[in-house]
Amino acid sequence: MKNKRLIGIIVGLAVLVVASLIYSSMNKPGAKEEQKVAKVGVLQFVSHPSLDLIYQGIQDGLAEEGYKDDQVKIDFMNSEGDQSKVATMSKQLVANGNDVVVGIATPAAQGLASATKDLPVIMAAVTDPIGANLVKDLKKPGGNITGVSDHNPAEQQVELIKALTPDVKTIGALYSSSEDNSKSQVEEFKAYAEKAGLKVETFAVPSTNEIASTVNVMTSKVDAIWVPIDNTIASAFPTVVSSNQTAKKPIYPSATAMVEAGGLASVVVDQHDLGVATGKMIAKVLKGEKPADTPVNVFSTGKSVINKKLAQELGITIPESVLKEAGQVIE
Secondary structure (H helix, E strand, O other): OHHHHHHHHHHHHHHHHHHHHHHHHHOOOOOOOOOOOEEEEEEEOOOOHHHHHHHHHHHHHHHHOOOOOOOEEEEEEEOOOOHHHHHHHHHHHHHOOOOEEEEEOHHHHHHHHHHOOOOOEEEEOOOOOOOOOOOOOOOOOOOOEEEEEEOOOHHHHHHHHHHHOOOOOEEEEEEEOOOHHHHHHHHHHHHHHHHOOOEEEEEEEOOHHHHHHHHHHHOOOOOEEEOOOOHHHHHOHHHHHHHOOOOOOOEEOOOHHHHHOOOOEEEEOOHHHHHHHHHHHHHHHHOOOOHHHOOOEEEOOOEEEEEHHHHHHOOOOOOHHHHHHOOEEEO
């Protein structure tokens, strides 16, 4: 009986020692704590190569800041340009328990801003955050929203148009009337163009359904076509190109993918880099920074992209100085 009692005491003491060691190890200063998996909701306005690059950049930027696949869960939705889906999906992303929500393109960011006043909202590729009523001040946003802005390098684009097509006198600005950012870009572009001695006529479309008829009308009135950073036009850019087949006016869009798809040239902001910057900003907010105190990161300068093959088809000679300074030349 005494031996059994002794064995019981020894076993009990052993259990206490093991438990004590485990507890001490778990609570030891500097012991690695299990990292919480961050939840990030992403709403992309429409499928387009430029916006797709931004989304890829966001994932790469998060990974660079330590949020790799096993440390972050991305709740991704795409409204495919449907404004009613923007509202519905924004509410769903907020309700899904995400730590941060991200809007790729202005309509998506506006939808999320309307869906929550508490959850951090990070905007990506919003050209005019103040004009879109997302922030009051770029340096001190002051609310639950901050992000990255892709300001259109309008002055550089005007310089490129004059360098490639010096005979152009009248430019048609094609944009969507439903996108606030597009209106402000057109105003800025028009100011620079007129200062350079060019005339700008504006052609707004309410939806993609009117693009073909609008292009048919504008090509009889202008010498060249310019397109701002506009998601509606970008999503239907092949229609712009096909509607211009007979007139063959040089088209100056605002994205590399659009130059590759039939534009003559552009000065563009690198969309992947913009996405990486957005991903890093998301990481900062996840680590405790407040959107109200985080300045909007503005990408305002770009590199030229030249479609040399199309230039040859249009009989346009590209100056060697322009080719030398180009960020990308499409042969």
